[in-house]
Amino acid sequence: MRYYTRVNTTIRDENEKINTEELIIAGAPLKQLCTFRTGGEADYLARPKNLEELRVLLRWAKERSLPVTILGGGSNVLISDRGVEGLVISTVTLSSTHVRGLLSVSQCGISLDRLINYTIEHNLSGLEPFGGIPGTIGGAVRGNAGLIDYSISEVLEWVDYLDPNGNLFRYYPQTQINEYRRSFFSDTPFILYEIALRLTSHRNTSEARQRKEASRRDRLQQGQYDLPCAGCMFKNPEGASAGKLIDNLHLKNTRLGGAMVSNSHANYIVNVARDTKSEDIFALSEQVREQVSRAYGIDLEREVVLIGRW
Ligand SMILES: Cc1cc2nc3c(=O)[nH]c(=O)nc-3n(C[C@H](O)[C@H](O)[C@H](O)COP(=O)(O)OP(=O)(O)OC[C@H]3O[C@@H](n4cnc5c(N)ncnc54)[C@H](O)[C@@H]3O)c2cc1C
Incomplete structure (x- = not known):
């Protein structure tokens, strides 16, 4: 140090x-x-x-x-x-x-x-x-x-x-x-x-x-406070916007359980139900990541920090 x-x-x-x-x-x-x-x-x-x-x-x-x-x-x-x-x-x-x-x-x-x-x-x-x-x-x-x-x-x-x-x-x-x-x-x-x-x-x-x-x-x-979320799920990769990459794949509003890719900001995953599991949010973020990787060959880095027994 x-x-x-x-x-x-x-x-x-x-x-x-x-x-x-x-x-x-x-x-x-x-x-x-x-x-x-x-x-x-x-x-x-x-x-x-x-x-x-x-x-x-x-x-x-x-x-x-x-x-x-x-x-x-x-x-x-x-x-x-x-x-x-x-x-x-x-x-x-x-x-x-x-x-x-x-x-x-x-x-x-x-x-x-x-x-x-x-x-x-x-x-x-x-x-x-x-x-x-x-x-x-x-x-x-x-x-x-x-x-x-x-x-x-x-x-x-x-x-x-x-x-x-x-x-x-x-x-x-x-x-x-x-x-x-x-x-x-x-x-x-x-x-x-x-x-x-x-x-x-x-x-x-x-x-x-x-x-x-x-x-x-x-x-x-921009609707950032409309639904529970943690801001951007992924960091922007060098020279690109994670939100734009996700949006270009038309992933806004994609749902998994109580988790949804935000309608207003594609890099936000929002909690849309009362009984949403963190697991749903995580799984949806992995889906998004896989699709971006397949389409652009870019491996998005998570910005949101995973805490606890994952
Ligand atoms: C609607 C919305 C909009 C947002 N917009 C932005 C934005 O524009 N830009 C941006 O950068 N972020 C944004 N964020 C993300 C978030 O608000 C920021 O990253 C914020 O600075 C996180 O602070 P926190 O206290 O909530 O950290 P936490 O979420 O509590 O913790 C984040 C990490 O920091 C660690 N940590 C927290 N405090 C300490 C400490 N004192 N010592 C050691 N480790 C610590 C935790 O262990 C964890 O690993 C947004 C989030 C939301 C919900």
């Missing part, structure tokens, strides 16, 4: 004072914690409120050799119907934020929407184009969320993250690292804890608010 430095933290180990029994729920349904509204239960679920609790939870899982899965806003995941093994840590209760000069510094679980509003109110600009993207800042930085030509990595200053042992490190991005929907944290077990973004100053709060609202309104008009 070339890009991190160890952070000196003054945070005390509060293990003895934190009651894990109060923090951890066994057999917790996860449907309502993801935007697909499908999937099974977590063996254990916890919502830490601070770094001490987060560390105690990591230690608790480690002592029992249980895997840990992090869930932010659940807007880019597909949770298995057979549930998630071990401990699921929901970050949404880690949501404090503040501004320091041109830096916005926030805990990972703050929603992108709240963070955008907060930065606008503090005369900082740069996040408005992300208006309407659901989820948390932690999930956004991990997946390098954004638009076609602008992603969150472009304003990233540093990230304080934890390894599975609870050690805290600081990551400073290298300017040349700006991969489409990938970050330093993709494919790592690290937990993004606190995130600093370098923004620019603006004087006109009302204009900034309008920019943000315009982004959200566009999405609304």
Whole structure:
């Protein structure tokens, strides 16, 4: 790992004072914690409120050799119907934020929407184009969320993250690292804890608010919020649009159980029934992938993250 430095933290180990029994729920349904509204239960679920609790939870899982899965806003995941093994840590209760000069510094679980509003109110600009993207800042930085030509990595200053042992490190991005929907944290077990973004100053709060609202309104008009989904199922392959490839094959409205290729955006798979299984969504996405591969020889890479016992 070339890009991190160890952070000196003054945070005390509060293990003895934190009651894990109060923090951890066994057999917790996860449907309502993801935007697909499908999937099974977590063996254990916890919502830490601070770094001490987060560390105690990591230690608790480690002592029992249980895997840990992090869930932010659940807007880019597909949770298995057979549930998630071990401990699921929901970050949404880690949501404090503040501004320091041109830096916005926030805990990972703050929603992108709240963070955008907060930065606008503090005369900082740069996040408005992300208006309407659901989820948390932690999930956004991990997946390098954004638009076609602008992603969150472009304003990233540093990230304080934890390894599975609870050690805290600081990551400073290298300017040349700006991969489409990938970050330093993709494919790592690290937990993004606190995130600093370098923004620019603006004087006109009302204009900034309008920019943000315009982004959200566009999405609304495109029907992105009409049905439960997790945004784009696949990443755009080099030089092409996954949505266009799927649309060209007339796959919109294709159904499998309660899953359907969205009528308004071919790269979205939507949940159209009350009893939809994640398995249906997965199987439909595989069908789509196979058809695109057969027609164009392109192997689409999944953007939505599979979580749990697949
Ligand atoms: C209607 C709709 C529109 C969307 N539009 C866009 C768009 O325009 N652009 C775009 O990029 N995305 C879009 N998305 C996808 C999604 O909203 C973003 O990718 C979002 O940033 C995911 O954040 P999250 O908190 O929901 O992550 P989650 O779905 O909770 O998690 C995603 C992954 O990140 C991991 N993770 C989350 N938080 C942390 C953390 N603190 N530390 C370590 N790992 C973590 C999870 O384990 C998981 O692997 C859209 C989704 C929907 C439903």
